[in-house]
Amino acid sequence: MHFFSQFLHFFSSTRIVLLWSCLISISVQAQKKNANYRLHIKKASSAITIDGVMDEEAWKETDVAKDFFMVLPADTGRAEQQSEVRMAYDEKNLYLIAVFYNNPPGPYYVESLRRDFQFGKNDNFLIFMDPFNNQTTGFSFGANAAGAQWDGTMNNGGRVDLNWDSKWISKVTRNERQWVFEMAVPFKSIRYKKGVTEWGINFSRLDLKSSEKSSWTPIPRQFPTASLAYSGVLVWDEPPPAPKINFSLIPYVLGSANVSSLNENNTEYETKIGGDVKFAVTSSLNLDLTLNPDFSQVEVDQQIVNLDRFELFYPEKRQFFLENADLFANFGYANIRPFFSRRIGLDVPIIAGARLSGNLDENWRIGAMDMQTANDESIGLPSQNFATVSLQRKVFSQSSIGFIFVNKESFNYPDESEEYYELYPKYNRNLGFEYNLASYNNLWTGKAFVFKSFSPDNDGNGFTQAANIEYKSQNWNFGFKEEYVADDYRAEVGFVPRNGYFKFTPFLGYLFYPKKNTPILSHGPKWTSIYYFDESMNNTDYLNLLQYYLNFRNRSSFRATFIDEYVKLLEPFDPTGTGKPELPAGSEHHWNALRLNYSSKPQSMFTYTIGGRVGGYYEDGSWLSVNNELGYRFQPYVSLSSVISYNNIQMPAPWNTTDFWLIGAKADVTFTNKLFFATLFQYNEQSKNFNLNSRFQWRYQPASDLFIVYTYNDLMPPYSESTHSITLKLVYWFNK
Template sequence: MYKSYLLLFILLTPYWDCKAQINNQNQRQIEIKKINTSIQIDGKVDSIWSITHATTDFVNHRPSDVGLAKSQTEVKMLYNDQFIYILAKAYHSHQEHIIQNLKRDDYFSSDGFGVLMDPINKQTNGFFFGINSRGSQAESLITSSGGTDWNWDAKWYSRVTHHDTYWIVEMAIPFFTLRYNAKNTAWGINFLRNDLGNNMFSTWTSFPANFNDLDLGYTGSLSWEDDIPEVKKKIAMVPSMTTTTGKDFEQEKSTEWDFTPSLDAKIAVTSSLNLDLTINPDFSQIEVDRQVTNLSRFSLFFPERRTFFLENSDLFTGLGRSQISPFFSRRIGLSSGKNIPIKFGARLTGNLTEKLRIGMLNAQTERVSETKAQNYGLLTLKQRILKRSSVSGIFVNRQQVNTDENDYNRVVGTEFNYSTENGFVSGDIKYYKSFSDGIKGSNDFVSGSMFLNSRGYRVYTQFDHVGDNYLADVGFTPRLFNYDALRDTTVRVNYQRYNFFGTRDYRP
């Protein structure tokens, strides 16, 4: 099976890679001019905007990817030492705006405008900021093929105003919300427009409709007129205090009070490398999970919402396979639905160089009743190779502390993720191995996939093999554990999973 996938790579890659990708960064460019003043974000076109030219000629992307958009959009950009300013004038031919939801981060269901940024300009990760025509904001972290993490939140400013034949969006995005190399003066950028009244989705750059709307492989070029400012806001600190009180009325004891101080800090080590620190976090401000009735035999996957774990989260969440992940941050500080206090945590993520990204994490939990204190560590490195491919390595460690027991679990692994420059062929090979005290043999996880994505058809194939003893205590492998009704116990059963689908798309 492994040799078959390698053979497919060898046979198909040269053919697909020879199909030329539209070089959007040569054809679509926008210059951003520097100003020495600030702009009031009020949705009005101030005189300062006259110093720069607008870019327009948005093209159709969905449902048709041919021709200019019926409802055009004009965009201008400026910046100073603190903000990137964006002004967009969105023309419309229908009077009523379609707004299906005013909830934050629900962008694609309403009329709206958005900007996709790739500051490193290596098609590996980026940022999206969007706003609907009634002012609701949305922001997301973006992975190379357009994957999103809407749980990430950033502080930025925007305002929308309405006119007879158009509506205006004005944005101010702080530099400290982005991760970038100030010496790199060419960023990848794209603008998006939702026009639900005409059932059209348009973009600034042209690319086939079979690709994700937020694909980083088809951005235009953002050229800076002057030097890009370094991030001046180096440290952000949020202190807090958790107070609990209790009284035993049966024993007529006096009221007992407990005060637990907490501290969260974010430190910009460099403009593209970030350090997160936390002490005694309680995460009480985090949105709760949706209530879901589980009718399956296996555990359900819920996304991570705690802010400490979200920065550059694709370095961790992009590893492994769906339902077979070597690292799942919700294993830290949670056990069987109960909160396990985290004493402290540190997390370093970002770019060491333009092609090398790093993710490091260490967290210590307290002992609670029968749950022993644990130390969690993780190191992952992701090296970009070729045009849009990468090689990753990961080490995950869980170690019981403050005890004589030698209770530990470790997972090591590597991944090769491949994509042609035009994105028509992508695939991966993954190999992981776990180590636990007293458990040997059948402790590996092997996986591979291939995806052919043309304008006319799409074909996907995948295989997974999980051994009996592949134990990832800090990961997510629910299908490995099965309930044996005869013995009234849970047993581990290895399994192989095969997935194949194909579609033929007709675009009249």
């Protein structure tokens, strides 16, 4: 072990040079893979009505994208389900109509009429647009076979962020032999560069009855059809219309009533007025302003069982923070984030904010955000300002270099005591840069970054650095990741749950593809090792995983995982998460376990995912967990789902036996694609919490909504606190 520690200490001093050299050497410039797939678009010769019927003269004069390629279950030929796509434009809108044939005729599978549906659970069509033709950013639009819309921004060469909403219209018609999707997207709703006559473009179709996913351009099956590296080219007969003034005002008015047991069940009433402003500085750069924002209509977080020693991550759901969010949130890794927007304004009101984000040209992107929060005299919390600036430069085919600066400044302390200066430091800053690798064919990906923090005392002036590289072909998937977080690195506006460690993660996987037409589409093993060391290179944790995957032709899947885990506790820890005695710091624990998971095929009206874990736990104990997700739909109007988790922990005294349930159920009713109702209840026996959230939404105009939200939260003994609230919120989108 002494030799191993010396080797790792040597490796830790050279790892960044080795990995960064690999990342840069792989980033070679190459011609776009599918540049020869070209679809010509010209100005419509007649008016187009969005009705899902291809009867306008303009559609007869367009190019046709057809003869799609099969991506799944195999990528060796043309798709069996035929599709045709046509595009046109006028001075205001970009138009598309697509026809999808059923051969043989059969049922359609859709989850609901809910916007931004789950891709794998719906017959659907998606378009991926890359207006800068840079293979990294863009927009996605589409619909399922029942007409539910899908829209999102694209980043990192193929990730789609569905939290973005824009104003556009569409219509779906269908019969047993075909379904038709027609849409009109205002040029005001997207960002593009003036004068450009070639955009990246691709089209994707998923047909669940045949389990076939297809694409206009050929794409290897290990990659998503959203991969912009494999997009074709949309060729304009002349540059798209020059952008005109694009100004949106989105005010809201809100009224709410709140009842709390801590306030002797008296009713408190609140009214709020605020809103957002969107202004297109250029055709590709947007300025967003917000005043007195409110996020009461945002869905509550789904509760989870917490048996982790470190803080858990919950995703951002507030709309203002989500457009172009990758410019801020994608720096670092999942557990090393210099910026995490949920640190802003969850406990105190946001007074106002501004954000500038988008493309400067085909190579440069910028993000700048400034948010101001109020103070809270009851806990001595001062007013705080959160400022973030990021700059991203595309290099080579799809790679990029990024810079970020994050500043949190505290002022106007309600109480000038030294205690509050220690609790809420006057400032915390992070400065750093990163390199993102994406080879021209997506086979190699990776990242390397360095961040430095600055704080008023010497306890928060550390740094972190990490790098990883991954290779993914149809058969092979392997790579390596290394991380270092100094004990004195601080990211108060970020998410860094653990400090003072080195981490090394090698992994290797292989997939077999049966040559015969068997129920199994692919299968294979994957090995992953995760090793943690303290700053003196003493091993504190390791986790070895040996997994085997089975992917079935009907899109169901099974995974078995053998676990070998070791933990040396750095701090006292309650292994049950229920307030029982803590294990002492420095104690060592080792166990083995087996985890199984199965997900059913999405074509069924009744779907389920079931899994469990059985094996050892802390202090030579055992941990048994069983969890499942059940769903049933009366398509396309009603979707019912539930989450049930049971945990049983057996340990010696004083812990003895600990068991608890987590139960959640959700009803999602979509009366039309503009009228929605959803209700979610959750009971977490571990945290003694019962929660009910019901939300009614009427989209009476594009991007304009009426919300009625009811929330009930009950903290059971020993906490004994309950709250009720009902909120009515009206939002209207004025667009010029």
